[in-house]
Amino acid sequence: MDQTSTSTAALKPKDYKSDTKPVWCPGCGDFSVLSAFTKAMAAMQLDPERVVVISGIGCSSRIPAYLNVYGFHAVHGRALPVGIGLKITRPDLTVMVAGGDGDGFSIGGNHFMQACRRNVDMTYVVMDNQVYGMTKGQASPTTEPDWERGKLTPHGTRINPFYPLVIALASGANFIARASSNDPNGAARVITEAVQHPGFSFVQILSPCITFRPEQRDWKKIVHPAPVVATADPAVAARRLMTDDNFFIGTLFKGERVPFTPEFEPRAESAHELETAFRMSA
Amino acid sequence: MKTINTCAEFLAYALAIEEEATERYTVFAEQMETTNNPEVAALFREMARLESEHAHRLEVAAEGESLPAIDPWELDFGDEDPPEAVDYSATHYLMTPYQALTLVLKAEQRAVDFFQRVAEGNGNDDMKQLAAEYAAEEREHVEKVAKWRNRYPPPDDNWDDDPDPPNELE
């Protein structure tokens, strides 16, 4: 607890909310994640106009318009490249990407791996509900193989689920954590840490879809804090993941991998200098 | 649960609690407005109004005091959810006023319990006095909400039946 007094000019979480009302189902975990975003931004006192939240398509991907920051609601699966292009050219901004498990791990799966590898200084928050909410409840990459209520997979997917934390660690993400929408304050803390950590930060937030996976309301009882502090050693993190039951909450990995920060120092006086290479000397 | 010692600390906690409650009731009211459940929406609006009044009164009380800045996750309530805050996953678009008020009642009761615990805890006397006042006030809330709830019938078994499937949007 720090003892500075709250200045009246300080931005409150609600100052980061826009006037647009979410279309989500009452009870959806994403409401809590939205709250966590605003709390994290307030905790960091970010200038709303210097924050950009970018998303793909899905229920969760609707989040940018609900925030009073700059936003980009892009196409399904492609939010990460939009964020990378922006952050590389505008390193002055705080860039956050948000979306669902289908958006990030299925159609956008390769971008997820490549974004971890590239390690651009930005934060990626996936609201994982192990289902495609927006398209009425099909199985997603993180769905259990024996879940039989997806209409396109009536016998279950019968294929291995995707383990986002494992992939993130193996691919080079520099910060890896899991949070739960049941605890928006805890999620806010993880998001704050993620934004403050250099490089590509990945946060999986377990966020129930109460419409297509009502049983996920029980996640509240299942999640449990990881009794360890974050490690900077990928090998240690990997070992911990081997015993992960997918419901540990906490920060797993805070690495020292060097972020991708290309230089922008003009070297030629003007574009005209480039012509000299083509000029014929008679 | 960590101990609260001073009035300033207590006020900071109380303010955080009331702001959180205001925020959630506002979100729930908006949810119900969006999903065309005006009766429950109005009810949550009323709760949000009450809580924001509380928060405002606290702000006035704290004027001139230097309150500690506490990040939300530093708030320690012993149990997970902030007292007086209904869980985000608890609402439903077809919920009845009775159900809504049941949630409210539980949250208000948790607030009573929290303030009571603080009042009986180890802090300085002024602070404990303040906490006791808040506990009493919250108790009034509980009674009021309980009465309010009595005006509504409990839901029947089929309260969440919806013959139509959910919409797909994108």
Add this chain to the structure above:
Amino acid sequence: MEEHKDRASSSISIALIGSGGAGVMTAGSMLLEAAGRAGLFGIMTRSAGPQIRGGEAAAMLRLATFPVESHDNEFDILLAIDWLNADRFRAEIPLGTQSLIIGETDAEPPQAFTDSGARTLELPLKQIARETDGGRENMVVLGVVCSLIGLPLEPLHQVLESLLKRKGQAAIDSSVACVDSGAAHTGKHQGSYQLSLSSEKQCDLWNISGNEAAGLGAIRGGVRFVAAYPITPATELLEWMAPALEQVGGILVQAEDELASVNQLIGASFGGTPSLTATSGPGLALMTESIGLAVASETPIVVVDVMRGGPSTGIPTKSEQSDLNIAIYGLHGDAPHLVLAPMSVADCLFTTQWAIHLAEKLQTAAIVLSDQNLGQTRAIIERPADVAFVSGRSIQETPMEGYQRYAVGGNGVSPMALPGTAGCQYTADGLEHAPSGIPSSRAEDHRQQLDKRRDKLVNHDYGDHWALIEGEGEFAVITWGSSLAPVREARAMLLSDGIDIRIIAPRLLLPVQPERMQQALAGVTGALVVEQSHGAQFFHYLQAFYPQKFEFMSMAQPGPLPIRPEQVVADIKTRGKY
């Protein structure tokens, strides 16, 4: 014979063939550079077998006293270091009775070439090379060609000196020696294909490829961010841009795929940086969903498609104008955007720069349809004029109460607030939206935004740059892109028969310009549509968007063979009833 001599004195076509290791491409590039230094214009294209290394290769050059943009009807000189698999180039290297085939002593030229009736000459290339320490046949060949066309050796010596500098003086000396002895071995053939060299100093000449020109146009237009995935034949554009961008404070990012590259552009452009990518058909196909996002979210981006033979992987190393349909119609929904096409190597610079200007100004996506032929042709051209087109995006720079990113009204272009501008926060959206940017599926909003995105493009005044229009006649040839060059050459041939035709080549393919086209076609009674596509894509496009009282006639030929001027002449003569 006389006629041949006349033509030859102003333009000479040379093909160099050899298999892997022979160095014909290097020799060709050196010859082009030397010709440029001697004040000649020229082009060089290349063709190769499918092998990664060691395959047969051909460097095809045309050197001329006037600016040239395409190959001639025939090659004057075919020179082979060896004939292994050389007959694969038969169709690309047409010969005539006045042509000269030169090969190694005792190595029979393939019948595919000799059937043309061309004369043959045998030279002991290997032996000449062996006489010099470290000598190479490709250098001997250079000397031979210089002697035949009367190109002084001095500029070639200079080229060798500058290009071989890092290999050391011995390499330079032996190359110079080979060139000189090659030149001394042509005997009576010396000067038999003499080019008339003017002694006056030519204007400012450049040696540049279409891909490089497009890259330079991009940078001149203000592009400072490129994200791309390598693909033939666009890779060289990217390879040129990577270091060039660094010099002007920009950056090129090699992305994981085309889906990523186009979306990175959208992100960078959202932040205010003019952005471009280059790709070819398969990449463009992958990008189309997000090009639609750029259109809907009104985020300017430019995609250069260096077209190759399709569909699917098709013929990656050869040209075809068959991505017109996907560029025009390939976006889902009603997605008005810009499609532009350069029509010469030099025009790659202008058109790319113009595309950036337009995309930025109109806040939309532009597709630039270059092709392998333009992109990979290396040419000696006059220095392209400077044009004043720079990005010029309309920006909301100051905080504004009730800012609406997609406000309607005016010319349809609404100022864009960049992140960092306080008080203007909004969410850009590919979902249909209200003027504020908030998603909306209401009919009025959809209609309004569709109108906005269309009108801002349609109402813009594109000026005379929209097309190249040449000639008078009542018979028109309508063509586009790299097909323009043979059509212009055909017109020159017809003019010498006293026939004039009107050429119309739109540089701006979308939005269409019906009034301007009508004006261009005034008095025309028949039109031939010339294009390099099997499906006659351009012909159908013209019929759909520019219907006329007369019927369009179609001359549509698929790649990889280039369209030859004499084909066009023959077609015009029959169809135009001359």
